[in-house]
Amino acid sequence: QSALTQPRSVSGSPGQSVTISCTGTSSDVGGYNYVSWYQQHPGKAPRLMICDVSKRPSGVPDRFSGSKSGTTASLTISGLQAEDEADYYCCSYAGSYTYVVFGGGTKLTVL
Amino acid sequence: QVQLQESGPGLVKPSQTLSLTCTVSGGSISSGGYYWSWIRQHPGKGLEWIGYIYYSGSTYYNPSLKSRVTISVDTSKNQFSLKLSSVTAADTAVYYCAREPITGTTNYFDYWGQGTLVTVSS
Numbered sequence: 001q002s003a004l005t006q007p008r009s010v011s012g013s014p015g016q017s018v019t020i021s022c023t024g025t026s027s028d029v030g031g032y033n034y035v036s037w038y039q040q041h042p043g044k045a046p047r048l049m050i051c052d053v054s055k056r057p058s059g060v061p062d063r064f065s066g067s068k069s070g071t072t073a074s075l076t077i078s079g080l081q082a083e084d085e086a087d088y089y090c091c092s093y094a095g096s097y098t099y100v101v102f103g104g105g106t107k108l109t110v111l
Numbered sequence: 112q113v114q115l116q117e118s119g120p121g122l123v124k125p126s127q128t129l130s131l132t133c134t135v136s137g138g139s140i141s142s143g144g145y146y147w148s149w150i151r152q153h154p155g156k157g158l159e160w161i162g163y164i165y166y167s168g169s170t171y172y173n174p175s176l177k178s179r180v181t182i183s184v185d186t187s188k189n190q191f192s193l194k195l196s197s198v199t200a201a202d203t204a205v206y207y208c209a210r211e212p213i214t215g216t217t218n219y220f221d222y223w224g225q226g227t228l229v230t231v232s233s
Binding site: 048 | 226
């Protein structure tokens with residue numbers, strides 16, 4: 001069982017928006033602004049999409065945005081496109097002992 | 112453009128030691144400024160951080176795996192390696208190497224290898 005809780009699946013139609021949640025505790029998501037999100041297409045390496053809760057690395061479309069409230073972080077994808085269909089994982093710093101924890105992943109289906 | 116590539120046996124027998132190497136290109140491990148991590152993904156499951164190494168050789172491991180993990184670095188070859196001892200079927204996973212920038216005010220993995228599947232079976 002993963003340390004961070006994500007919905008197993010979400011779906012949306014092209015052009016719509018979807019939000020993926022990532023729930024942790026005060027020891028990880030709630031305690032630090034170090035939440036990152038990764039996109040993974042089948043058989044491919046994870047790709048960094050969001051870091052530090054809401055920062056977009058260079059090259060990531062501005063359709064992707066991140067936020068956090070308390071112990072829950074969220075990834076929102078607006079203007080859904082077919083190529084957004086993938087698995088998405090959240091990750092959080094969890095202190096100097098545990099270091100980092102990941103979510104179990106969410107499969108995004110573009111209908 | 113930084114690239115990471117994992118290599119090593121795809122099949123390991125139970126109780127033996129899993130050994131993988133990550134070769135970094137497009138940047139030097141010895142330039143500092145980054146932690147070099149191993150992360151694994153069990154089939155159909157989420158990601159699990161295994162540990163990291165700094166170019167100086169300092170390491171930190173996931174407490175749940177610490178007793179079985181050794182990560183080492185060879186700056187002359189621009190590589191770092193993972194050894195996981197006493198493996199069981201539960202260690203069957205895709206193993207990734209990844210880079211983490213050290214800034215003191217952030218935590219994320221910006222470059223990943225393609226991953227290599229290691230199966231533990233007799």
